[in-house]
Amino acid sequence: MVGSFPMPSRRRFATHEHPWHQLAWAAEGVLLVETGEGLWVLPPIRALWIPAGVPHATAAHGSAVMRSPYLRPGTCPLDWSAPTVVAVPPLLRELIVHLAAPGLAEDARARAEAVLCDLVEPVDAVAVTVPLPSDGRGRRVAEALLDDPADPRTLEAWGREAGASGRTLARIFTAETGMSFGSWRTQARLRAALALLAEGVPVTAVAHRVGYGTPSAFVAVFRRSFGVSPARYFSL
Template sequence: MLGSAGDVHHEVGGHILSRYGHLVPGRGLPKAAVVVGSFVVGNGQWYGRHWHTAHQLAWAEEGVIAVRARGSTWVLPPSMALWIPAGIEHATGATGPVMGRSLYYAPDRCPVRWSAPTVIGVSSLLRQLIAYLADDGLTESARERAEAVVLDQLRPVSVATVLAPPPRDARARRVAHALRACPADDRTLAEWGAEVGASARTLARAFAAETGMTFGQWRTRVRLQTAMPLLAGGATVAAVACRVGYASPSAFVAAFRRVVGVPPGAYFSP
């Protein structure tokens, strides 16, 4: 597997892993079909683009993890994880503190054949199994049985990615940067244009052409990206809705369902 320059290595379960829970290059895969690595990601920290020779299941036990791959960004609370096939280049980060665990699967011993990143629902049973497999003292037979159940628990869920790519136009980027800092700002494009020196039409064209969505759609996604770590941390829907710029909880829930595909309660339930 590949790591990044300057990564600090340590030993987990007799196998050398990086401080991000990644197996060290050149050491090969262990005999076990599944290896669990733990990692911590600080607020705003990203582990740059890399890939692995094994399949990875990226999961945040606490906090919300984000994964970028193939032009998409997945924002994942503890109720969801992302299957990343071997060889897929990706980056991992967080908008708040994250305590994560990654599961690594030996491709030649894994029946899963998904060729693209796939969102997996993390049930309470799967959570317990991940913790169980992290135990260094498991016997070979006990590990094999648990690994089989883990594989059986990998069930895709239908949710959309929350993508909000930055526009390239310098003036539109100023608007985007300001909204990321304060997503509740409800100024119109005309009002933004007066601040950055562009007409509302120019800004609208920049967002549509360079992000693939209207300004309103883009702002909604930024608001949802901001909301997810807050909801995962236990904040109420009402409080989060107000903080990210919605007039009512129902308006926020409707926007969340429209973009993500499920309401917040379903997305964050264990």
């Protein structure tokens, strides 16, 4: 079975799970899939293998079309226990389109699903973790920065808006996200950067849109986090 879901900008499927394995793929646009491991950013050249029973939420960055094969665990030889990013070369893309065709005979579907399981190959990708504080003051700051990761305000400046001192906000972020405020903001910027890069936005423009003064500063942070340059991340 293949589900096709047109997803307008900001459309989100809240956290849920399936009794089948799912391959979440954007036939158009960019998907954001969140699991317990973090957030995965998926242009059409990538998909996320989601094992049966794993809770996940799915959203669109901009407009997207999600096309997802669902496979019965008993008939699929893949036994990956955790969400896994896979490459989507042209052959796999066409196979998904073939499986989505109406009226496909059961024996033809079974053969195509077996080939799909043979074709999926993992790629080296890291989920971005951007947990939200539960304290309302910290959450207000976090949500504002997710909306505008380039906002340069310090914790002291944010405190005047959120009704808490900078020191209090710092304690909230450390206690409730497991990160310092600076580390959390870096993750928020990287999350926004991945979505822009997946859309094909040039690296220099991405750097400025997520809050870095120079492209070299952005590239250095990105490389430390992901092991490759921004320009190469979605080409691997």
